[in-house]
Amino acid sequence: MNIEIITSDALNVMTLLFMAVTAIAIARIRNLFAVVMLSGIYSLMGATLYVILDAVDVAFTEAAVGAGASTVLMIGTLALTSANENATPNKQTIKALIACTLIGFALVYASFDMPLFGDPNAPIHNHVVPRYLNDSMAEIGLPNVVTSILASYRGYDTMGEAFVIFTAAVGVIALIGRGRREKSANENMADANNVMKRKIVLRVVSKLLIPFILLFGLYVQWHGDFGPGGGFQAGVIFGAAFILYGIIYGLGTLRKALPAWLTRWLMALGVLLYACTGVVSLIKGASFLDYNVLASTPTGGQHIGILLVEFGVGMTVFASIVTIFCAFAGRAAADVNKVSAKQRSAGHD
Amino acid sequence: MTFLSLNMSVLAVIVPLMAAPICVLLRHSGLAWAWATAIAGITFVLSIGLLQHIMANGTLVYEMGGWDGPWGIVYHIDEVSALVVMIVAAIAAVVMPYAKLSIEREIPKERHYLVYCMFLLCMAGLIGMAVTGDAFNLFVFLEVSSLSSYVLISLGNDRRALTASLRYLIIGTLGATFYVIGLGMIYMMTGSLNMTDLATSLPEVQDTQTIHVAFAFVIIGFGLKLALFPLHIWLPNAYTYAPSAVTAFLAATATKVAVYAMLRLIYTVFGDVNPFETYGLRGVMIALALLGMFAGSLLAIFQTNVKRLLAYSSIAQVGYMVLGISIGNAIALEGGIIHMFNHALMKGGLFMAMGCVFYMVGSTDLKDMAGMGKRMPLTAAAFVIGGFALVGTPLTVGFISKFYLVQGALAEGWWPIAFMIMFASLLAVIYVWRVVEVMYFQKPADGDLSYNEAPIAMLIPTYVLIGAAVYFGTDATLTSEISLNAAQTLLGGSK
Numbered sequence: 135m136n137i138e139i140i141t142s143d144a145l146n147v148m149t150l151l152f153m154a155v156t157a158i159a160i161a162r163i164r165n166l167f168a169v170v171m172l173s174g175i176y177s178l179m180g181a182t183l184y185v186i187l188d189a190v191d192v193a194f195t196e197a198a199v200g201a202g203a204s205t206v207l208m209i210g211t212l213a214l215t216s217a218n219e220n221a222t223p224n225k226q227t228i229k230a231l232i233a234c235t236l237i238g239f240a241l242v243y244a245s246f247d248m249p250l251f252g253d254p255n256a257p258i259h260n261h262v263v264p265r266y267l268n269d270s271m272a273e274i275g276l277p278n279v280v281t282s283i284l285a286s287y288r289g290y291d292t293m294g295e296a297f298v299i300f301t302a303a304v305g306v307i308a309l310i311g312r313g314r315r316e317k318s319a320n321e322n323m324a325d326a327n328n329v330m331k332r333k334i335v336l337r338v339v340s341k342l343l344i345p346f347i348l349l350f351g352l353y354v355q356w357h358g359d360f361g362p363g364g365g366f367q368a369g370v371i372f373g374a375a376f377i378l379y380g381i382i383y384g385l386g387t388l389r390k391a392l393p394a395w396l397t398r399w400l401m402a403l404g405v406l407l408y409a410c411t412g413v414v415s416l417i418k419g420a421s422f423l424d425y426n427v428l429a430s431t432p433t434g435g436q437h438i439g440i441l442l443v444e445f446g447v448g449m450t451v452f453a454s455i456v457t458i459f460c461a462f463a464g465r466a467a468a469d470v471n472k473v474s475a476k477q478r479s480a481g482h483d
Numbered sequence: 484m485t486f487l488s489l490n491m492s493v494l495a496v497i498v499p500l501m502a503a504p505i506c507v508l509l510r511h512s513g514l515a516w517a518w519a520t521a522i523a524g525i526t527f528v529l530s531i532g533l534l535q536h537i538m539a540n541g542t543l544v545y546e547m548g549g550w551d552g553p554w555g556i557v558y559h560i561d562e563v564s565a566l567v568v569m570i571v572a573a574i575a576a577v578v579m580p581y582a583k584l585s586i587e588r589e590i591p592k593e594r595h596y597l598v599y600c601m602f603l604l605c606m607a608g609l610i611g612m613a614v615t616g617d618a619f620n621l622f623v624f625l626e627v628s629s630l631s632s633y634v635l636i637s638l639g640n641d642r643r644a645l646t647a648s649l650r651y652l653i654i655g656t657l658g659a660t661f662y663v664i665g666l667g668m669i670y671m672m673t674g675s676l677n678m679t680d681l682a683t684s685l686p687e688v689q690d691t692q693t694i695h696v697a698f699a700f701v702i703i704g705f706g707l708k709l710a711l712f713p714l715h716i717w718l719p720n721a722y723t724y725a726p727s728a729v730t731a732f733l734a735a736t737a738t739k740v741a742v743y744a745m746l747r748l749i750y751t752v753f754g755d756v757n758p759f760e761t762y763g764l765r766g767v768m769i770a771l772a773l774l775g776m777f778a779g780s781l782l783a784i785f786q787t788n789v790k791r792l793l794a795y796s797s798i799a800q801v802g803y804m805v806l807g808i809s810i811g812n813a814i815a816l817e818g819g820i821i822h823m824f825n826h827a828l829m830k831g832g833l834f835m836a837m838g839c840v841f842y843m844v845g846s847t848d849l850k851d852m853a854g855m856g857k858r859m860p861l862t863a864a865a866f867v868i869g870g871f872a873l874v875g876t877p878l879t880v881g882f883i884s885k886f887y888l889v890q891g892a893l894a895e896g897w898w899p900i901a902f903m904i905m906f907a908s909l910l911a912v913i914y915v916w917r918v919v920e921v922m923y924f925q926k927p928a929d930g931d932l933s934y935n936e937a938p939i940a941m942l943i944p945t946y947v948l949i950g951a952a953v954y955f956g957t958d959a960t961l962t963s964e965i966s967l968n969a970a971q972t973l974l975g976g977s978k
Contacts, residue, residue: 257672294623295623
């Protein structure tokens with residue numbers, strides 16, 4: 135047998151096994167901080183699996199969003215509640231167990247007739263994919279087929295996904311966002327109490343790192359047509375740099391660099407840029423999001439269209455992630471202030 | 484003009500979709516409201532144009548980005564899609580003018596523009612689900628509409644709105660996950676996501692275990708979204724504690740679009756497989772529909788909050804729609820489709836009447852309805868007319884729906900089902916009568932019977948829907964023609 139096949143099979147089995155173990159641990163452990171960390175690890179192993187499967191774009195997204203951004207956001211949520219789950223005795227456990235077992239059996243039952251893993255004759259490889267692989271260079275002209283599919287063949291779905299992110303961010307503002315005056319007061323208070331200010335190593339290292347993270351974000355944004363990456367990943371990476379800055383230097387400082395009005399505008403303008411690219415196609419007499427008409431040659435038009443919509447996605451994702459982080463962190467800061475105010479008044483008594 | 488007629492289908496989605504971020508930039512309560520109202524109106528006009536176009540010219544195909552199916556995303560709009568788009572846009576256009584006062588009363592001012600933004604997103608998501616011919620695109624717009632509806636529900640001024648919304652979020656996400664896993668398996672077996680393309684390739688693999696499970700998953704997924712009994716537990720609290728205008732909009736549209744998606748899956752995607760016979764789905768669906776009709780109505784009888792009562796009645800009414808789909812002959816299907824439209828009118832109107840009461844009284848508890856016949860005569864009258872429609876009294880839309888459903892059941896020789904449809908309507912008499920009795924024959928605890936009617940800006944939209952519920956009950960030629968065409972198109976697809 136081919137040694138390469140054996141190693142990749144072993145890697146697959148090991149990674150999947152570890153993922154299963156992590157998932158069981160997540161379900162069993164009651165300390166939520168550990169759960170958040172484990173889910174980050176779970177995502178990272180998922181990303182590894184995608185790399186083995188040669189799906190580097192997906193791996194990139196999973197690593198940036200699943201392991202990176204969502205872990206930070208969940209830790210932000212933990213700051214608002216406690217790190218321990220209050221396990222309440224639940225009468226529904228038996229029912230839930232039955233439901234889960236049934237679904238598990240259904241999935242196993244379904245797996246018997248699935249095409250074999252990696253089978254080149256599977257329907258997936260022989261229906262729509264051949265055109266993507268063989269003709270996308272002539273039709274769109276990008277070496278990264280994934281970008282061609284996401285931004286052009288199925289660009290309308292990607293626009294929908296960008297709107298999903300926008301909806302999530304606006305939803306978070308609607309639910310836990312606060313009035314302007316209250317917010318800045320809280321942020322400044324939080325900065326005064328920020329313990330990170332005294333951690334000199336963190337401050338220096340983060341200052342060194344942030345420019346490179348931003349540079350890498352830009353690279354992922356503008357190089358997505360040629361290598362793995364694109365607006366989603368770039369937005370998350372760019373956002374991560376600012377979130378790091380916010381964690382180390384305080385929310386108030388972050389908001390000075392990136393005011394709330396700016397993230398709100400970027401968030402809205404990003405999705406609008408995407409949709410407006412489509413509207414330009416409409417006005418030029420083609421279908422919505424038909425980039426062929428954007429320049430004198432079809433592939434030239436595709437190129438411009440894809441750059442524009444990817445930039446729109448990047449803007450919205452970046453601004454949304456920062457907005458969601460700030461909403462959670464601002465809320466936490468407000469709670470800390472309430473507690474310390476209470477303590478102060480208790481001390482006076 | 485050609486620009487409009489060519490692109491009407493995509494404009495009906497992107498006009499409200501693109502208006503949403505602009506709403507965030509406006510950031511002013513009044514401006515955002517005016518903007519959202521104007522957009523809802525424009526979308527309504529577009530949806531009427533789309534419906535007319537399709538009634539005249541048949542199915543419309545629109546290729547996104549100029550890529551043909553199954554490689555790109557294609558809109559495939561027939562009479563059912565156009566009707567559902569029209570329902571969503573019409574309800575939005577009526578609810579928006581009503582929403583201004585109601586939302587001012589129930590939600591803090593600095594969040595108004597966010598509410599209108601979410602409203603537009605929800606509307607765009609629902610319309611996007613109705614027009615698409617791509618099974619994955621359906622999921623994307625399902626996410627847009629679901630996320631925004633969770634947020635809208637959670638903004639209710641009762642703290643229980645938050646838990647209601649969280650429960651809906653968990654169950655709704657489960658539903659979406661079931662759908663996307665099922666779709667993943669379908670993609671694995673066929674290599675396609677395009678609905679018409681799937682319709683031709685699915686029969687080849689219809690007997691594989693993978694497709695059996697995939698079908699079960701997609702049906703359970705939308706069963707959760709449309710609150711098919713016994714998957715309805717998210718619905719009562721969500722509709723009870725959401726802001727009044729939101730309840731009116733969602734109750735009239737969200738479940739209808741989920742019913743539409745199920746219709747599309749059964750009759751188009753799995754059309755040639757004929758899942759009713761092949762997978763023995765008919766018996767299960769009819770049983771669940773009947774159970775929903777009775778359980779929903781019985782539970783409604785025992786509610787002490789009128790919004791909650793109406794929510795349980797919605798579960799029963801969804802049962803009627805699913806029954807029409809499952810009986811599956813042209814007449815019953817026509818009944819199911821026409822009931823989507825009719826129920827949107829009456830339930831929208833009824834929830835708006837309750838919104839008027841909430842605006843004036845601050846409660847929708849049954850005990851607070853005492854004396855409403857004197858205190859808010861117009862609102863109470865609107866409720867009574869809407870209640871008649873719910874029961875299925877002749878000259879209201881409810882009668883038209885039930886007439887077709889009963890006929891459809893009889894055409895199959897299933898007279899027990901026809902009998903049960905009528906018996907369930909008797910249960911509706913009981914729960915509607917409970918409210919009417921308190922409104923007209925009980926005195927309020929403080930004995931205050933002074934005239935205190937809701938503002939005219941809320942009453943007019945309420946009466947537009949209630950009036951339509953009577954108008955389309957007396958003259959159903961238009962609606963029956965559309966739904967008959969829709970039913971025939973769907974059945975034609977399954978042969």
